[in-house]
Structures are given as C-alpha cells and as structure tokens.
Amino acid sequence: MAPPAARSPLAPERFPAIPPVAGVRFAAVAAGIRYRDRLDLMLLEVPEGSSVAGVFTRSATPGHPVLWCRKQLARGRVRALIANAGNANVFRGEEGDRAVEAEARAVAAALHCRPDEVFVASTGVIGERLPVERITARVPELVAKLRPDAIEEAARAIMTTDTFPKGSFATCRIDGVPVTIAGIAKGSGMIAPNLATMLAFIVTDARLPHAVLQALLSSAMDTSFNAITVDGDTSTSDTVLLFASNRAPHHPVREPQDSRLADFADALRAVCEDLAVQIVRDGEGAQKLVTITIEGAVDDASARRIGLTVANSPLVKTAIAGGDANWGRVVAAVGRAQEPIELAHLSVAFGGCWVARDGAAVADFDEKPIAAHLAGRAVDIRIVVGRGPGKARVWTCDLTRGYIDINAAYRS
Amino acid sequence: MAPPAARSPLAPERFPAIPPVAGVRFAAVAAGIRYRDRLDLMLLEVPEGSSVAGVFTRSATPGHPVLWCRKQLARGRVRALIANAGNANVFRGEEGDRAVEAEARAVAAALHCRPDEVFVASTGVIGERLPVERITARVPELVAKLRPDAIEEAARAIMTTDTFPKGSFATCRIDGVPVTIAGIAKGSGMIAPNLATMLAFIVTDARLPHAVLQALLSSAMDTSFNAITVDGDTSTSDTVLLFASNRAPHHPVREPQDSRLADFADALRAVCEDLAVQIVRDGEGAQKLVTITIEGAVDDASARRIGLTVANSPLVKTAIAGGDANWGRVVAAVGRAQEPIELAHLSVAFGGCWVARDGAAVADFDEKPIAAHLAGRAVDIRIVVGRGPGKARVWTCDLTRGYIDINAAYRS
Numbered sequence: 001m002a003p004p005a006a007r008s009p010l011a012p013e014r015f016p017a018i019p020p021v022a023g024v025r026f027a028a029v030a031a032g033i034r035y036r037d038r039l040d041l042m043l044l045e046v047p048e049g050s051s052v053a054g055v056f057t058r059s060a061t062p063g064h065p066v067l068w069c070r071k072q073l074a075r076g077r078v079r080a081l082i083a084n085a086g087n088a089n090v091f092r093g094e095e096g097d098r099a100v101e102a103e104a105r106a107v108a109a110a111l112h113c114r115p116d117e118v119f120v121a122s123t124g125v126i127g128e129r130l131p132v133e134r135i136t137a138r139v140p141e142l143v144a145k146l147r148p149d150a151i152e153e154a155a156r157a158i159m160t161t162d163t164f165p166k167g168s169f170a171t172c173r174i175d176g177v178p179v180t181i182a183g184i185a186k187g188s189g190m191i192a193p194n195l196a197t198m199l200a201f202i203v204t205d206a207r208l209p210h211a212v213l214q215a216l217l218s219s220a221m222d223t224s225f226n227a228i229t230v231d232g233d234t235s236t237s238d239t240v241l242l243f244a245s246n247r248a249p250h251h252p253v254r255e256p257q258d259s260r261l262a263d264f265a266d267a268l269r270a271v272c273e274d275l276a277v278q279i280v281r282d283g284e285g286a287q288k289l290v291t292i293t294i295e296g297a298v299d300d301a302s303a304r305r306i307g308l309t310v311a312n313s314p315l316v317k318t319a320i321a322g323g324d325a326n327w328g329r330v331v332a333a334v335g336r337a338q339e340p341i342e343l344a345h346l347s348v349a350f351g352g353c354w355v356a357r358d359g360a361a362v363a364d365f366d367e368k369p370i371a372a373h374l375a376g377r378a379v380d381i382r383i384v385v386g387r388g389p390g391k392a393r394v395w396t397c398d399l400t401r402g403y404i405d406i407n408a409a410y411r412s
Numbered sequence: 413m414a415p416p417a418a419r420s421p422l423a424p425e426r427f428p429a430i431p432p433v434a435g436v437r438f439a440a441v442a443a444g445i446r447y448r449d450r451l452d453l454m455l456l457e458v459p460e461g462s463s464v465a466g467v468f469t470r471s472a473t474p475g476h477p478v479l480w481c482r483k484q485l486a487r488g489r490v491r492a493l494i495a496n497a498g499n500a501n502v503f504r505g506e507e508g509d510r511a512v513e514a515e516a517r518a519v520a521a522a523l524h525c526r527p528d529e530v531f532v533a534s535t536g537v538i539g540e541r542l543p544v545e546r547i548t549a550r551v552p553e554l555v556a557k558l559r560p561d562a563i564e565e566a567a568r569a570i571m572t573t574d575t576f577p578k579g580s581f582a583t584c585r586i587d588g589v590p591v592t593i594a595g596i597a598k599g600s601g602m603i604a605p606n607l608a609t610m611l612a613f614i615v616t617d618a619r620l621p622h623a624v625l626q627a628l629l630s631s632a633m634d635t636s637f638n639a640i641t642v643d644g645d646t647s648t649s650d651t652v653l654l655f656a657s658n659r660a661p662h663h664p665v666r667e668p669q670d671s672r673l674a675d676f677a678d679a680l681r682a683v684c685e686d687l688a689v690q691i692v693r694d695g696e697g698a699q700k701l702v703t704i705t706i707e708g709a710v711d712d713a714s715a716r717r718i719g720l721t722v723a724n725s726p727l728v729k730t731a732i733a734g735g736d737a738n739w740g741r742v743v744a745a746v747g748r749a750q751e752p753i754e755l756a757h758l759s760v761a762f763g764g765c766w767v768a769r770d771g772a773a774v775a776d777f778d779e780k781p782i783a784a785h786l787a788g789r790a791v792d793i794r795i796v797v798g799r800g801p802g803k804a805r806v807w808t809c810d811l812t813r814g815y816i817d818i819n820a821a822y823r824s
Contacts, residue, residue, distance in 0.1 A: 061747030061755060091743055093772040126740035127773040236744050314726070318819035328538035331503055332648050335473030343473060360505040361539040404813045407730035 010281035010289050010377060010397070011164040015155070018169045018182045020148035022205040023047040023245030027145035028157035031134050034086025034124055039157035041135060043142040044081040044201060045111065046243045052078040052119070053213035055221055057238035064089045064096035065120040066237055068104070072116050076210045078243060079113040081201060082142075083121040084135060085160050085186070088197060090126035090236045099132040106136040110143040121239050123186060123197040124160055155184035158199055161406070162187045162282050168274035172267035175260045177250035179206045181267050185275040187282045197237035200225065200275050206264060207246040208253060215256035216265055217242045224272035227304060227394040228280050229311045242268075280395045285402025289395065290320055290379045297390030302339045306385060307394035309337035317399035323374040325367065327355040334385060342386035349382040350374065422693035422701050422789060422809070423576040427567070430581045430594045432560035434617040435459040435657030439557035440569035443546045446498025446536055451569035453547060455554040456493040456613060457523065458655045464490040464531070465625035467633055469650035476501045476508035477532040478649055480516070484528050488622045490655060491525040493613060494554075495533040496547060497572050497598070500609060502538035502648045511544040518548040522555040533651050535598060535609040536572055567596035570611050573818070574599045574694050580686035584679035587672045589662035591618045593679050597687040599694045609649035612637065612687050618676060619658040620665060627668035628677055629654045636684035639716060639806045640692050641723045654680075692807045697814025701807065702732055702791045709802030714751045718797060719806035721749035729811035735786040737779065739767040746797060754798035761794040762786065 024046055031041040046052075054073045056066050072078075082103050089096050104115040111118075122130065155165035169182040183202035208216075217240065225240055253260055281289055292310055297303035310316055313333040319326035327348040334341065348356040351373025355365050373379065379398075436458055443453040458464075466485045468478050484490075494515050501508050516527040523530075534542065567577035581594040595614035620628075629652065637652055665672055693701055704722055709715035722728055725745040731738035739760040746753060760768040763785025767777050785791065791810075 057747075058750060059744065059747035060750055060753050061743050061758065091740070091768065091772060095772075126744070127768065236747055314815070315819060318816055321816065322819070328503070331473050332471065332538070335469075335471035335648055338470060338472055341472050346473065356503065356539065360503060360507075399816065401813050401816045403726070404730055404733065404811065404816055407727060407734070 007163045008282045008286060010286055012278065015152050015165055015167050016169060018151050018167055019180055021180045021182050021203045021245065022247035023050070024203045024243070025146035025148050026150040026154040027142045027147065028150065028153035029138050029142055029145070031084065031138050033084050033131060033134055039153055040085045041138060041142065042083050042154040042157035043107065043146065044154065044203070044243070045146050046078060046080070046203070046245050047247070048079065049246055050078050051076070051208060051210045051213055051244045051246060053210060053217040053242045055217060055240045057235060059236050061091065061236050063122060063126070063237040064092060064100050065122045066239060067097070068100045069119050069121070069239065069241070072119060075116055077114070077117045078119060079111055079117040080107050081119040081121065081241060081243070082107050082135070083158055083199065083201070085158050086124040087122060087128060087130045088124045088126045088237045089122040089130040092129060095129065099130045102132050103135055106139040110139050119241060121199055121237070123158060123199055123237055126236060151182060151184060158184070158186045160186065161284065164282060166275055166278040166282070168271045168278070170267035170271050172263040174206055174248065174253065174264050175250040177248055179204060179248045179250070179264060181271050183271045183275050185279060187279040197235040197239070198225065198279060200240045202242045202271060203245070204242070205245050205247040207248050207250055208244050212253060212256045213242055213244055216261070216268055219265065220269045220272045222304065223269060223393070224276040227392065228276045229308055229394070229396050277395050280397050283397035284406045285400040286397030287400055288320055288377055288379050288398040290381065290397060292381045292383065292394050292396070293391070294383050294385060295391045296345065296384045296386040296388050298340050298388040299390040300392055303390040303392035304394060306334055306337045306339050306383070307392045309333050310381070310383065311394050311396035314399055317396065320374065320379055321398035321400045323371065325350045325355055325370045325374060330381060330383065331356065334383060345384060345386050347384040351380050419575045420694045420698060422698055424690065427564050427577055427579050428581060430563050430579055431592055433592045433594050433615045433657065434659035435462070436615045436655070437558035437560050438562040438566040439554045439559065440562065440565035441550050441554055441557070443496065443550050445496050445543060445546055451565055452497045453550060453554070454495050454566040454569035455519065455558065456566065456615070456655070457558050458490060458492070458615070458657050459659070460491065461658055462490050463488070463620060463622045463625055463656045463658060465622060465629040465654045467629060467652045469647060471648050473503065473648050475534060475538070475649040476504065476512050477534045478651060479509070480512045481531050481533070481651065481653070484531060487528055489526070489529045490531060491523055491529040492519050493531040493533065493653060493655070494519050494547070495570055495611065495613070497570050498536040499534060499540060499542045500536045500538045500649050501534040501542040504539070504541060507541065511542045514544050515547055518551040522551050531653060533611055533649070535570060535611055535649055538648060563594060563596060570596070570598040572598065573696060576694060578687055578690040578694070580683045580690070582679035582683050584675040586618055586660065586665065586676050587662040589660055591616060591660045591662070591676060593683050595683045595687050597691055599691040609647040609651070610637065610691060612652045614654045614683060615657070616654070617657050617659040619660050619662055620656050624665065624668045625654055625656055628673070628680055631677070632681045632684045634716065635681060635805070636688040639804065640688045641720055641806070641808050689807050692809050695809035696818045697812040698809030699812055700732055700789055700791050700810040702793065702809060704793045704795065704806050704808070705803070706795050706797060707803045708757065708796045708798040708800050710752050710800045711802040712804055715802040715804035716806065718746055718749045718751050718795070719804045721745050722793070722795065723806050723808035726811055729808065732786065732791055733810035733812045735783065737762045737767055737782045737786060742793060742795065743768065746795060757796060757798050759796040763792055
C-alpha cells in the first residue's frame with residue numbers, strides 16, 4: 001500500500017469543536033478491515049423515534065450498502081448507522097448483500113432494535129470480498145464505547161485517502177428553540193486500488209418527520225455536495241444521510257416550506273457547503289481551491305451545469321495549477337456545456353479582474369494582479385454567460401502531477 | 413514558448429505514401445503567424461464543380477471560421493480551403509469575422525472564384541487577434557506553389573502541439589471505377605496558451621453531390637472522430653471537411669444508400685478511423701493507446717456513450733498509465749454513464765482476460781498475462797454491459813504526468 005499522503009495544504013487548521021447533539025452518540029474502533037492500527041469502523045446511534053433522510057449515488061452500478069439503505073429509507077425507521085473504510089462492498093453479487101444484512105443484524109442484536117432500523121455504509125476498494133466477520137466481531141465493543149462527544153473519531157474512521165478528518169456544525173432556532181446540526185464527511189479522492197467515495201453523515205436534534213428532512217436535504221444538495229467536483233468521477237457508493245433525534249422541544253413542523261424552518265434550512269445548507277468544500281480541499285494532489293461563480297444563465301440549474309463543466313475541464317484545472325489566466329480554456333468549457341448562453345454578453349474574470357468582456361478579449365488587461373491572485377491558494381473565477389436570472393457557485397481544485405502520481409500507483 | 417515535444421512513442425513510423433487525387437492540389441508556407449520557421453499556412457484547391465460536406469464543433473462558443481464555413485456549406489459551392497495554425501481566431505467579435513472574410517477574398521482574387529467558395533479554418537491560441545495580413549500577403553505565393561503531391565506539407569502546416577503529421581488514404585471502386593480518398597488531420601491535444609483543435613480535411617475524386625457526401629461523412633463520424641477522446645474537452649474550432657473533385661468517370665450516384673457506394677462508404681470510414689486513432693496516438697503525454705469495446709448495450713449510440721464515459725474517466729486513464737488492471741474504476745465509470753445496463757451480465761476483460769464476469773469479480777484471476785498486456789503500448793478493454801445488440805469501439809490514451817506538465821506550463 002502507498003504510504004499515507006501528507007496533509008493537504010488546503011486543510012483547515014484543526015477539526016472544529018463540535019458540541020454534542022441531544023440523543024446522538026458515536027463510537028469508532030480499529031477493526032483491521034484493510035488498514036492496520038487506525039480507526040476504520042464507526043457506529044452512530046440515534047434514539048427510538050428518530051427520523052432519517054438520504055441521498056445516494058446515481059450510479060447504475062451502486063454498492064450493496066447503497067441498495068440496502070435505499071430500501072430501509074422507504075420504511076422510515078432508524079436507530080443506527082454502521083460505516084467502515086477500507087472495503088466498499090461493491091460488485092460482489094449475493095455475497096455482498098448477505099454481508100450488509102450480517103452487519104445490520106449484529107448491530108440490531110446489540111442495540112435491541114430491528115435490522116431494518118440499521119443503516120450501512122462502506123468505502124474503499126471495490127470488487128473484493130468484505131471481511132464482514134471483522135466488523136460483526138467488534139459491534140459489542142462499539143456499542144459499549146458509544147459517547148455523545150466521539151464525533152471526531154467517527155470522522156477519522158471513514159477516511160480512506162483523505163488527509164484530514166472533515167467535520168462541521170451550526171446552531172440555529174426552530175420556533176425560538178435552539179437546535180444543533182453536526183456533520184462529518186469523507187472525500188471523493190480516489191487512490192489505487194481504493195475507489196473511494198463521498199460519504200456525509202449529518203445529525204440534528206430537530207423534531208422533524210422524514211418527509212420534511214428529505215425535502216430540506218435534497219434542497220441543500222444542489223448548492224453543496226452536488227456543486228463540487230474533484231475529477232468528475234461519480235462513485236458507486238456516494239451516500240449522504242441526515243438523522244434527526246427529534247429531541248429538541250419545539251412544536252412539530254410538518255411542511256418543509258414552513259417559515260419556522262428558514263433558519264434551520266440555512267444552517268443545514270451551511271453545514272453541507274462547509275463539508276463539501278472540505279472535500280474539495282482534500283482533492284488528490286490539490287494545491288488550490290477554485291471557486292467558480294456563474295451568473296446570467298437562464299436558470300440556476302443551467303448555471304450549475306455550466307459551472308460543473310468548467311470545473312471538470314482538465315485544461316482549466318491544469319491551467320490553474322500552472323498559474324495561467326487561460327480564459328480561452330474557460331470560454332471553451334462554457335461552450336462545451338451546450339447550455340443556452342448569450343455569446344455577446346460572455347465575460348470572464350479571475351480574482352475580480354475582467355479578462356474577457358461582452359464576447360471578446362479585454363485588450364491589454366494588466367496580468368500582474370491576476371498572476372498574483374493565481375499564485376495563491378484560493379482562486380476565484382467569475383463567469384457571466386448572459387442576462388438571465390440563473391446563478392450558481394461550484395468548487396473544484398487544480399489538477400497537478402500529484403493527482404497522477406497518486407492514481408497511477410500500482411496496486412501491489 | 414515551450415520547446416517542441418518529442419515525437420509521440422505511439423506515432424506511426426512514417427507519413428503514408430498518399431497518391432494524388434485527381435483535380436486536387438495543395439500548398440503550404442511558413443507565414444510566421446505564431447511559430448517561427450515552420451509551415452503554418454496551407455491552401456487546398458479543388459476544381460470548379462466540386463462538392464463539399466462538413467461537420468463542426470457543437471460548442472456554443474464556436475470560432476469565427478466555423479461560423480463562416482457553416483454559412484458557406486449551406487450554399488454548396490467550393491473551390492478552396494485556407495487553413496492556418498498558431499491562432500484560432502476565436503472570441504474576437506466583429507474583427508474576427510472580418511479577418512475570415514479577408515482571407516476568403518484574398519484566395520478568391522488569386523483563384524478567380526467567389527469568396528463564398530472559399531472555406532477557412534484556424535487552430536491555435538484563442539482570444540488573440542489573428543494577424544490576418546500575414547496570411548493574405550502569402551496567398552499569391554501559395555497559389556503559385558499548388559501541387560497535386562504536397563499533401564504532407566499541408567498536414568505539417570496545421571500542426572500545433574502535434575508531434576507528427578497525420579495522413580491516411582484508401583482506394584475503392586464506385587460502380588467499378590477506381591476512386592481515391594485521402595485525408596490529413598491534426599490533433600486535439602492542447603497546450604498553453606494554445607487551445608488547439610481537431611481539424612480533418614479529406615479529399616476524393618468521387619463524383620458525388622453535397623447531400624450524398626454529407627450523409628456519408630456524418631455516418632462515418634460516429635465510428636471515428638466522435639469515438640475518440642483525449643481529455644473530453646471539445647474545442648471551439650473542431651472542423652471536419654470532405655471535398656469531392658467529381659473527376660472520377662463513374663455514373664452519377666444520387667442516394668447515400670445506393671449499394672454502389674458501399675465500398676466507398678467503407679473506405680471513407682477507414683480513412684476517418686485511421687486519422688482519428690492517429691489523433692489519439694498523439695494525445696498529450698500519451699504513452700499507451702487504449703481501445704475500449706462495448707458490447708451488449710441497448711443500441712450502438714448507448715454503447716458509444718458508455719465507452720466514451722469510460723474513456724474520459726481520469727481514474728481509468730491514470731490506472732492504465734500505472735499498468736493497473738483496475739476494473740473497479742471501469743465498472744464505476746460504466747455506472748456513471750447512466751445508460752441502461754444489466755448489472756448481472758456486466759463483464760470486463762483486459763487484453764482478453766476476464767477480470768469481472770456476470771456482475772461479480774472473477775475469483776483469483778491470473779494477473780500475470782494482464783500485467784504483461786498493460787505494460788505494452790496498446791491496451792484493450794472489453795466491456796459487456798448486458799445482452800442487447802448495441803456495440804461500439806472507442807479510443808483514448810492514458811493520462812500521465814506529461815499531460816499535466818504540458819498543460820500547466822505558463823504562457824510566457
């Protein structure tokens with residue numbers, strides 16, 4: 001196995017001081033699933049009467065845990081999540097499904113709940129047999145270790161090629177009552193032979209039924225996890241789950257549009273965005289965080305598609321790596337998105353300096369402030385594509401030799 | 413400017429010995445448009461009464477020459493093509509359109525034809541002013557130099573980051589009469605600050621009207637130029653033109669489905685495929701040519717979309733660069749295409765050795781022959797996605813540090 005990579009230069013200074021969330025407990029152990037002597041298995045427990053929402057990969061070859069979670073989500077009951085790193089349990093036929101069931105049964109037996117109340121997630125190498133016995137054997141210990149303040153250990157246990165654990169939280173009010181939202185995530189960086197995954201697990205003490213949670217989570221996706229890209233490769237196992245312990249003493253809220261949820265929706269969006277940007281900050285080989293803002297599109301969805309096309313362009317990403325204000329590549333990527341644009345109003349700015357304006361190059365723009373901006377760790381690209389109301393912000397990282405070196409390493 | 417790259421290790425040994433095509437002449441000069449002391453401007457002349465077909469970039473930000481060619485194609489008359497390397501004449505507003513017109517007028521004056529019978533193509537840096545006066549000043553010399561056997565010089569004059577000139581030809585019969593097809597191309601590799609382009613110019617002495625030519629060219633695209641990818645970035649200037657001098661003495665053929673055209677259609681397809689694969693062989697940093705075959709899809713178009721998704725996956729391309737039979741990344745890319753597949757019949761082979769079969773990993777496959785296959789210059793990946801009739805073949809190259817080094821170089 002490759003040695004662990006150095007901490008990303010774009011990593012935050014430290015893991016945030018996340019407060020406990022009423023009713024929610026975590027535990028993690030080193031189960032030796034693939035890695036040695038490091039946390040690789042976590043358990044999350046929520047109390048009876050909790051609700052859950054989820055969003056999963058759109059891959060046509062999803063992992064066995066994703067198939068299980070989709071089924072349980074429809075039933076709407078939840079008591080726990082068990083998640084491991086090192087093996088994604090993908091493409092194993094019936095054996096893979098049986099492994100997921102064995103995990104759920106083991107947790108259910110230890111927590112005295114039903115197996116269909118246990119959610120399962122896995123990340124790591126795909127196609128290899130999950131050593132499920134190493135997981136089930138540790139479940140009693142995990143249950144014994146459950147603590148309200150062990151969220152950072154849980155964040156560490158789902159890391160694969162991540163170079164730092166990712167966590168975020170926010171506090172807000174529902175109907176005047178304080179509520180907490182906390183989340184952890186792991187990145188979409190991928191390393192041979194691991195095909196890693198984007199996982200995000202978010203918890204809250206808010207008192208919200210499944211339908212409301214699901215609507216709020218789906219709405220938050222577009223501006224966060226669906227607005228980032230490292231290499232454009234969707235994983236077989238991408239999973240975002242939102243658990244609500246329903247412990248906060250506010251009045252019931254039954255509609256996602258209820259104005260009493262505006263503060264909560266903003267806070268959830270902020271946590272999702274923070275986790276998503278941390279994933280980009282840990283993109284393989286990343287040296288620069290690139291924020292791309294699209295304005296003037298026909299609608300927000302079109303703006304996001306244009307933004308992601310630019311963000312996925314290897315030519316744009318290598319230009320940023322080289323500190324090159326190559327707006328021609330940006331324009332070409334905008335064109336490739338095949339979304340409605342107004343060429344006569346197409347404009348591009350790097351770090352606030354316009355290099356193309358209203359469909360033509362800016363004559364003799366000053367390259368100095370732009371070169372200085374591109375030499376930094378945070379690069380901003382602003383693109384106006386017309387006069388429409390649609391706008392979006394997406395994040396990516398630069399494409400460097402480090403990405404190639406990590407991903408071309410042979411498996412042995 | 414970066415020094416010229418070494419000849420691709422995947423290049424053919426030499427430029428083919430292309431025979432003259434009746435009625436067609438070429439010329440090339442070093443006009444100093446951007447490069448010094450190398451051919452960068454070519455002229456192609458066809459006789460009066462010739463026909464032409466074309467396929468252009470679907471980019472929403474096409475170059476000024478593309479806009480001009482689309483317009484002239486609708487008129488259906490042709491006498492010449494003028495093409496340059498070094499500057500793509502893109503994103504220059506009205507100035508860009510005037511430059512194209514100036515080129516067409518200069519050629520028309522020298523050849524005593526109409527400007528709307530002159531096609532124009534440009535490749536190179538985008539957003540900078542085309543020094544059109546350096547082009548128009550050389551037109552009389554180009555016309556004086558026109559020769560039936562100067563096709564290799566023409567192929568050299570459209571190179572940008574290409575490391576070898578690309579040519580191909582085939583002979584066939586229409587209604588028993590011998591006919592020749594010859595073509596040149598340049599690659600889609602891109603280098604700072606040049607955003608290069610895929611250009612292909614094909615000539616034949618066949619006697620075919622525009623509508624027939626257009627149908628045959630469009631049909632040949634799917635299995636050639638539309639079946640390759642280096643980095644997934646569509647250019648603003650991609651142009652494929654097919655010129656027929658109508659000199660061959662066969663009977664007129666008025667329908668593309670006419671069985672007398674079967675041999676010609678096959679030969680055209682072969683020339684297009686050969687040129688397309690040469691473009692991949694010259695992909696920036698390419699060390700390996702990767703041929704991906706998809707079988708069992710619902711139809712050929714779906715198979716091609718799946719194949720191109722695999723071919724565009726940076727994870728697959730870096731795994732190939734590293735000699736890693738990472739079929740998990742192949743499966744993940746197939747899933748990401750979101751085309752209809754049958755997971756229970758999904759199978760993957762490298763170099764003829766199955767590593768995944770009918771929806772699950774092959775237990776203990778022998779890695780040795782696969783490792784030997786992946787260590788070579790030509791890598792074959794065969795993917796069965798179901799039991800449907802759809803199949804496709806696509807080509808790509810591996811993704812190496814060379815690609816990053818070329819594309820992250822600063823413009824100065």
